[in-house]
Amino acid sequence: MSDYKEYSICKDAQLTLKKAHEDGVETAWDRLKKQEPQCGYCELGVSCRICVMGPCRIDPFGEGPQRGVCGADADIIVARNLARMIASGAASHSDHGRDLVEVLYKVGLGKAPGYTIKDPEKLKRIATEYGVPTADLSNEEIAKRLAEAIMEDYGMKKERITFISRAPRQRIELWEKLRVIPRGIDRETSEIMHRTHMGVDNDYVSLLLAAVRNSLSDGYGGSMVGTELSDIIFGTPKPGMSEVNLGVLKEDQVNIMVHGHSPVVSEMVGLAVNDKEMVALAKSKGAAGINLAGLCCTGNELMMRWKIPMAGNHLMTELTIVTGAVESIIVDYQCIMPSLGQVAQCYHTKLYSTSDKAKFPFMEHVEFTPENAKAQAYRIVKESIENFTRRNKLKVYIPVAPVKTMSGFSVEAIVGALGGSLTPLIDAIKAGKIKGAAGVVGCNNPKIKQDYGHVELIKRLIANDILVLTTGCANVAAGKAGLQVPEAKEMAGPGLKEICGLLGIPPSLHVGSCVDNSRIVVIACALANAIGVDIAQLPLAAAAPEWYSEKAATIAFYAVASGIFTVLGVMPPILGSKKVAELATSGLNNVLGACFAVEPDPIKAADLMKNHIVDKRKKLGLPI
Numbered sequence: 319m320s321d322y323k324e325y326s327i328c329k330d331a332q333l334t335l336k337k338a339h340e341d342g343v344e345t346a347w348d349r350l351k352k353q354e355p356q357c358g359y360c361e362l363g364v365s366c367r368i369c370v371m372g373p374c375r376i377d378p379f380g381e382g383p384q385r386g387v388c389g390a391d392a393d394i395i396v397a398r399n400l401a402r403m404i405a406s407g408a409a410s411h412s413d414h415g416r417d418l419v420e421v422l423y424k425v426g427l428g429k430a431p432g433y434t435i436k437d438p439e440k441l442k443r444i445a446t447e448y449g450v451p452t453a454d455l456s457n458e459e460i461a462k463r464l465a466e467a468i469m470e471d472y473g474m475k476k477e478r479i480t481f482i483s484r485a486p487r488q489r490i491e492l493w494e495k496l497r498v499i500p501r502g503i504d505r506e507t508s509e510i511m512h513r514t515h516m517g518v519d520n521d522y523v524s525l526l527l528a529a530v531r532n533s534l535s536d537g538y539g540g541s542m543v544g545t546e547l548s549d550i551i552f553g554t555p556k557p558g559m560s561e562v563n564l565g566v567l568k569e570d571q572v573n574i575m576v577h578g579h580s581p582v583v584s585e586m587v588g589l590a591v592n593d594k595e596m597v598a599l600a601k602s603k604g605a606a607g608i609n610l611a612g613l614c615c616t617g618n619e620l621m622m623r624w625k626i627p628m629a630g631n632h633l634m635t636e637l638t639i640v641t642g643a644v645e646s647i648i649v650d651y652q653c654i655m656p657s658l659g660q661v662a663q664c665y666h667t668k669l670y671s672t673s674d675k676a677k678f679p680f681m682e683h684v685e686f687t688p689e690n691a692k693a694q695a696y697r698i699v700k701e702s703i704e705n706f707t708r709r710n711k712l713k714v715y716i717p718v719a720p721v722k723t724m725s726g727f728s729v730e731a732i733v734g735a736l737g738g739s740l741t742p743l744i745d746a747i748k749a750g751k752i753k754g755a756a757g758v759v760g761c762n763n764p765k766i767k768q769d770y771g772h773v774e775l776i777k778r779l780i781a782n783d784i785l786v787l788t789t790g791c792a793n794v795a796a797g798k799a800g801l802q803v804p805e806a807k808e809m810a811g812p813g814l815k816e817i818c819g820l821l822g823i824p825p826s827l828h829v830g831s832c833v834d835n836s837r838i839v840v841i842a843c844a845l846a847n848a849i850g851v852d853i854a855q856l857p858l859a860a861a862a863p864e865w866y867s868e869k870a871a872t873i874a875f876y877a878v879a880s881g882i883f884t885v886l887g888v889m890p891p892i893l894g895s896k897k898v899a900e901l902a903t904s905g906l907n908n909v910l911g912a913c914f915a916v917e918p919d920p921i922k923a924a925d926l927m928k929n930h931i932v933d934k935r936k937k938l939g940l941p942i
């Protein structure tokens with residue numbers, strides 16, 4: 319493939335992939351090819367290696383074995399594997415959230431130099447939600463007490479996690495009936511690992527309900543904690559302009575990238591690169607300055623708050639190094655390909671891991687803690703500046719010019735843009751100017767042409783007057799395609815165009831990183847509460863067109879558990895059990911009022927979502 323158009327719709331990806339191959343660099347696309355054909359048993363979810371009586375597999379054609387050594391059939395094996403997938407996703411987000419709790423706690427103790435409380439008003443609001451007193455207490459004392467209260471949400475002292483109360487009454491009653499209210503953030507993940515051990519839960523329905531509870535412990539627990547505490551510590555995002563794609567790299571500057579998910583590390587790097595002494599040092603080495611840019615969700619966190627430019631999403635991470643223009647990449651955790659260090663061997667780029675729980679081949683480990691983060695950030699920035707002198711100018715290739723994009727749509731910012739309440743949005747939905755809203759979220763996956771799923775889907779949704787909210791790698795796809803600037807209203811249907819024009823907002827809103835899917839949940843809950851209906855009655859839908867990650871599976875699960883119809887662009891490994899597949903794609907409707915669909919074609923996916931929204935509007939008696 320000489321022009322690489324089969325791999326990605328993005329010019330920067332196509333051109334840099336060509337350079338990667340000229341430079342002899344292997345990428346995720348190449349490795350996927352080497353893996354093909356991938357294991358059919360695993361694709362169907364019918365292989366099990368939970369214990370060492372196995373590994374076992376079920377013959378999907380009914381001729382070979384129908385039970386594992388322990389006696390588990392396809393339904394049990396598929397449900398157990400799926401539940402473990404959800405548990406891993408929930409654990410990832412929730413452990414990320416826990417790191418924010420730790421920072422908040424240490425800020426309260428005065429043991430986290432460099433970190434402060436950037437949004438004291440939100441600190442007080444969330445403290446009140448947790449029943450923590452705020453009157454006559456310093457911000458630090460409130461921070462400490464709030465952190466302690468949230469720590470209890472992680473354990474088993476409570477009957478239910480705190481933020482679950484944000485859901486509408488009808489939904490909570492349904493969850494109570496189904497016994498899926500999370501009792502503790504860690505408890506539910508731990509329980510799934512227990513249930514799926516050989517010889518514990520062997521009923522596929524019971525396993526899936528436990529997985530639902532685990533996913534809710536993420537959506538209304540770990541992720542929501544991650545979002546709310548990040549806002550308190552680093553500031554609640556406000557809308558503003560920035561830039562996106564590989565063109566954000568600067569040929570004449572020291573380029574430092576931050577990659578991963580937690581803003582705890584990258585915020586301190588942001589502090590260091592703006593230090594006058596560091597800038598002077600960069601100039602003394604012949605650079606015009608220091609350019610900080612993001613990758614993946616760490617990039618989303620920085621773009622949301624500080625409008626730091628974004629170099630790319632998941633499948634761009636290796637290609638970023640291939641530009642030859644990057645002095646360092648500082649990673650925290652999640653979605654960081656273990657190949658990055660190998661790619662960097664061909665260039666001068668230095669890679670740093672920063673978390674005790676995330677170490678990688680060919681990366682230098684510089685451990686960050688709340689106590690030492692500021693000092694460590696300065697150390698790495700200094701080394702990155704020194705590394706500028708090692709850059710081989712002949713190898714530098716920045717393939718495109720950057721594209722403008724808008725970011726920063728926290729719930730507070732959306733309510734602010736609407737003039738202080740959700741009423742104007744509700745009125746626009748009732749009048750049919752906005753037909754409904756859709757979350758378009760998730761990853762890249764080399765099995766799908768990069769960003770094609772996101773961009774085509776979003777284009778069709780907005781053309782049908784459906785307001786889009788994006789998170790994670792979907793943001794980058796939408797941003798690069800010019801869908802997240804106010805001018806993109808021209809691509810929207812007439813009603814959405816009018817509203818976007820009045821408010822000066824894009825028809826596709828960047829609401830944050832993947833933990834910030836909790837912002838979408840908060841909006842859905844607030845809309846349902848304001849109208850007095852359940853979330854499942856609202857004209858809402860969600861999609862993860864290019865998902866790859868266990869975290870995305872968990873997000874999709876808590877979306878459906880919240881009552882939001884969700885379309886997946888990649889098939890989850892469930893087809894080996896007709897019962898599990900049937901439950902996920904239709905049976906859940908009778909249980910949770912929402913279900914999944916799997917549709918790789920974004921045009922058909924948009925139709926499914928549009929039809930669902932029309933159906934919900936009809937049932938609410940709204941004009942179509």
Ligand code: BF8
Nearest residue numbers: 615653760761790791832
């Ligand atoms: O948490 S969208 S590839 S970077 S998992 Fe990862 Fe997927 Fe990107 Fe953000 Ni979310």
Ligand code: SF4
Nearest residue numbers: 366369372374386388
């Ligand atoms: Fe095989 Fe059962 Fe062990 Fe799974 S748990 S590997 S199906 S024996």
